[in-house]
Amino acid sequence: MPHTIASDSGRLASLRVHAADNVRVALEDLPAGSEIDADDRRLRLVETIRHKHKFALHDLAAGEAVVMYGVTVGRATRPIAAGAAITTENTEHDTASTAPQARRGQWQAPDVAAFQGATFDGYHRPDGSVGTANVWLVVPLVFCENRNIEVLRQCVADALGEDPYRDYKRMARELLHGAAGTTPPAPPAERLFPNVDGVRFLTHTLGCGGTDDDAQALCRLLAGYIGHPNVAGATVLSLGCQKAQIDMLREAVAERDPHGLRPVHYLEQQASHSETALIREALTTVFDGLAEANRVERAPAPLSALTLGVECGGSDGFSGLSANPVVGAVVDRLVALGGSGILSEFPELCGVEHELVARCRDDAVAQRFRNLMEAYQQHAARVGADFSMNPSPGNVRDGLITDAMKSAGAAKKGGDSPVVDVLDYTEPAVRKGLNLLCTPGNDVESTTALAGSGANLILFTTGLGTPTGNPVAPVLKIASNSELAGRMRDVIDFDAGPIIRGDTSIDELAERLLALCIDTASGRYRPRAVELAQYDFIPWKRGVSL
Template sequence: MSRVLILNPADDIAVALDDIGAGETPEGLAVAATADIAQGHKIARHAVAEGGLVRRYGQVIGRASAPIAAGDHVHVHNLMMDDGPREAEVGVDAKPVATLDGATFNGIVRADGRVGTRNYIGVLTSVNCSATVARRIADAFPDSSLPQGVDGVVAFTHQGGCGGSSLSSDVTLLQRTLAGYARHPNFHSILIVGLGCEANQIPAWLANEGLEAGPNLRALTIQEAGGTARAIEAGVEIVRELVSEAATVKRQPVSASHLTVGLQCGGSDGWSGVTANPALGAAVDLLVAHGGSAMLSETPEIWGAEHLLLRRAADQGVADRLNARLDWWREYADRHQMELNNNPSPGNLKGGLTTILEKSLGAVAKSGSTPLNDVIGYAEPLTTHGLSFMDSPGYDPCSATGQIASGANLIVFTTGRGSVFGAKPAPTIKVASNAKLASWMDEDMDVDASPVLTGTPMAEVGREIFERMLAVASGEKSKSEALGIGDNEFVPWAVGAYL
C-alpha cells in the first residue's frame, strides 16, 4: 500500500500518508527520504533548482528558496511565496448545472416566505455600551427554561457603535451586519438595545437599512429606560412576550432550495485540501443542483487560487467584482505593511501547509465545481441562488458573521487541526480532514472525511455531508450546538480607525 499520495501527475511533491523516517524509501516513491517527513507534509519527487516553481494539485504553490533534492522535506526552509501572474480564461469552466429535485428538510417558514433552520430570539446591541444589559436580558432565559420549539435567547455584543464618525465605514458596515441579523430567518424576533447617545443611533440605522420597528423588531435604550436595572427589567418583559409567540411556530417540509450554506475552513492541515474541502465541494454541488445556495468567503484565503474561480465566473461582471476585491486586499495589506503570505498560521504550518498559495488551492475546493454566480460585499444581502462569493477577512468568526448577515442559515466548517467554532443563529457542522482528529475531538466533529484516503469515493463523503446538512437544518443538533457554542462568535468586521 502506498505511503505517499500524488495528487496530480504534474506535481513536484508527494504528501506523506504516515510518518516517514530519514533514509526510508516509501512505497509509491522512487527516492529515499533525506529527512524525517511528518504525516501530511510534502516530500520532493525529484530535484528542483533554487528559484524553480513547485506544484501541488497541478498548480503552483511556491518557488524553491534553496535547492531541493529528490526526497527532501519541502516546507518553509526551502519553499517561498511566488506572486507571479495567474492567467485565467474567464468563464471557461462555467458549465450549466444539471438540476435535481426531491431533497427536503423540515424548515421554519416565516410570514414573508423566508425559511429558517432555527427559531431564536436575538438581542442585538447598537453599541458596546449596551453589551452588559443585553447579556443580562438574554441570561434571564436559560435554554432549560424555554418552551419546546424555541432554540434560545441570544445576545450579540460587539466592540463598536461609537468612537468614530457616525458616517464612518465601520459604522455603516456594522449597521449592515446588524440589519442582516435583524432580518435573518433563523430569528423569530429581535430586541435591539442601545445606550442612547452613541454614534450608531438605532432609528438612523434602521432607516438606513430599510427596517421598521414593529411587533417582531423591538428597541429600547438604557438612558430612556432610566438606567441599567430598569432597562434590564424592560427588556426581560419584552423578550418574555416574544418567547411566548415564538413557541407557536411549527416546522414543515420545504425544498432544499431554501438552504443557504456558509462555507468555512479553519485550523487547516495538509489533508484539508485533499479530503474535507473537496468533500464539502461535492456536497455544495448537490446543494446547488437542488436549487440551494452556498457562499465562499475569506478573500485573503483564495489568494493564489483566484484563477480557478475566475474560470467559473458566470459572466465578466462577476469576474471584475472578484478582481476588484483582490486589488483592494493587495492595497490594504501594503498600507498596513503586511504580506498576504503571512496568512498560514502556526497550526497550518505544523499541519503541513507552507504558503498561502497552497492553502488557498485547498480552500477553494470547498466551493465545488458549479458556476460562480455573484460576488457581494461583506454582510450584503445574498440575492442570487447557486454559488456566490462574499468578501471578508480570513478570520473565521468575522467571516462567518458576515455570511450569516448575508443570509446563511447553516454553516459547514472544515478543519484539520481541530477548530471548535460554532455560531448562532446558524448551526455549524464541522468536518474533520483526518481520522486522528475525528477520533480525538469526536465531541466537536460532525463528519469524518478521512475515508477518502482509504478508498471511499469523494462523492460518497460529499453525500454524507449533504445529508447531514438536511438533518441539522431540520432541527437535529450539531456537535457545537450540543456543547452550547455560539453566543460569543459574533465578530463584525472593523476596518477603520477609532477617534
C-alpha cells in the same frame, strides 16, 4: 482530477493531487531512506517527511515553482533535492497566473438523482425565506450595553430553566465544596416554547469610537442578523449617545425587511428611568417575542431554500485533500438542486484567483472579484501586511507552508460550480448558486459574516480542531482526519478522514454529509457547537485582518 495514492508494500503512503504537481503529500510519517512509488519510478526520501507535509518529486532549482493542485503554491528559495521536504526554510509564498483548469459555461453538474424532490423541515418566514432554526435575538448597538446583555442572558436562562452551563456549574461547586455542594434546580420537564430554538445574545466591541464607516458596517451586519431566516425577531439595546444610532440600524433593517415583517424592539438606556426599568422592558419584549415565535412550526421546504456558508479553521495538511473537497462536493450538489453556497475568506483565495475568475458567470462578476481582491491586498500593503502572512503557526506545523498552498486547498470548499455573484462584506446573497463573499481569513470574523449575508447553515472544516459556532446559523464541524474526529468527538460532527485512508470516495462522503445537512436543517440533528452553546460573533472592523 482524482487523487492518486502511492504506497510502499502497503505500508507507506503518499498522495499526488494533480498530474502537474511536482510535490507529493505524506499520508503518514515517512522515514528517511524510504522508497516511495512516484508514478513510473521509485523515489528514495533523503530525509524524514512528517505526515501532512510535502516532498519534492524531482530536483528543484532555486527560483523554480512549487506546484500543487495544478497551480503554483510557492517558489524554491534554494535548491531542493528530490525526496526532500518542502519547508519554510527552502520555499516562500508565490503565485503565478497559469492557464485555469476551469472554463466558463463548461461545468458538469453532479448526479443528484438521490436527492431530487427531497425537502427539509424549516421555519417559513413571511418574506418567503426559510429558516433552519427559530431564535429570538438580543443585540447591543454599542459595547457599553454588553453588561446589560449578559444580565439578560443569565436572567432568561434562569427563567426558562435552560442553562447550558448547568453541568459545569455543578462541577465547580463540587470542586470547591465537595459532593455536598448545592445542586441546581432540575430543568423543567417540558420546554416552555418547544418550537423555538432559544434566545441568542450578541456582544461586541464596536458601536462608538470608530469611523462613520465602522458604525454603518456594524449596523448593516446587525441588520443581516435581525433579518436572517433563522431569526423570528429581535430586541435591540442602545445606550443613546454612541455613533451607531438606532436610526442607522432602522434604516439598515428596512433595506433587508422593507415591509417590516419581522418584529424589532429598540430600547435606549439614556431614555429609560433606570436600569431596572430597562431590563424589565427588555425581558418583556423577549418573552412576548418567544410566545409569538412559538406559533411558527417546522414545515417541508425545498432544498433550494438552503444557503450553505463554507469555512475552514485550524486547517492542517489534509484539509485540502479530504474535508474541503467533500464540502465542495456538497455545495455542487446543492447548487445543482437550486440552492446556494457562500465561499468567503479572500486572503485564502490568493493564488487561485484565475480559477475563480474563469468560473464567474459573466465579465461583470469576474471584474468585481478582481476589484475587491485588489482593494483588500492594497489595504493590507498600506499597513505593511500581506496575504502571505495568513498561515498560522499551527498551519505551518501541519504542512501548509505558504498562503498559496493553503489557498489552493481552501478554495476546494467552493466546489466547481459557476460563481454567480461576488459580495462585499455585509451584502446579502440574493442570487441562487455559488457566491463569493469578501471577508478576512479570521475564523469567527468570517463565519460571522457568512451568517450576516444569509447562510442558514454553515459547514466548517478543520484539521487541528476548533469549537467555533454561530449565534443564528447552525455550524457543522467536519474533521479532515479521523484521529481528530475521535479525539475531539464533543466538537466534531463529521469525519472526512476515510478519504485519506482510501476507504471511501469524496462523492460517497458528500452524499452522507448532504444528508446530515438536511437532518440539521430539519432540527433532527443538533450540531456539537449548539450542544456546547458555542455562539461566536466578531464583526470585522474592516481594518487588516488576515
